[in-house]
Amino acid sequence: MTTFELYRRSTIGMCLTETLDQMVSGGILSPELAIQVLIQFDKSMTEALETEVKSKVSIKGHLHTYRFCDNVWTFILQNAQLKSDEGQETVDSVKIVACDSKLLTQ
Template sequence: MATFELYRRSTIGTCLTETLDDLVSSGAVSPELAIQVLVQFDKSMTDALESQVKSKVNIKGHLHTYRFCDNVWTFILTDATFKSEEISETLSKVKIVACDSKLLQPPHP
């Protein structure tokens, strides 16, 4: 199953990466094993978001920068308004990085 490394940049992914980094540098864990852990994190995070999260958010704003490279969209919005059941915020600058969801749905024979 293909996975995105996208979520490693999230808070939990960063913490995991730093922890693994410490373990690797201390010799407790081999780099190969650390990479396997990260790959598993990619899968688990994707599954969790898909299965456990149901919230919906609307965003409106001005497009400052857009870029589509290697199937990854990168947007920078200014004066973006986030609205959902949980949050309602306006932020001066937001960066959005999005991978193609179709890549996670390979044809299953």
């Protein structure tokens, strides 16, 4: 099964990575196992986002940069408004990184 390593850059992913790093360098975890945990995280995170999360968000803003490379879209938006169920956020600039969802179904 294909997984995206994309979500490792999120807060939860970074926390896991740090933890694993710490444990591996402490010698209590083998690198191989750590990688397996990361892969499992990729799967679980993807799955959880599919099944557990229902909220919708809309973003509007000025597109400053767009880039499509290796099936990854990167956008940099300026003066973006993000509306979600929980309210509205406005940010000066936001970077959006998106992988192709079709790759997962292959």
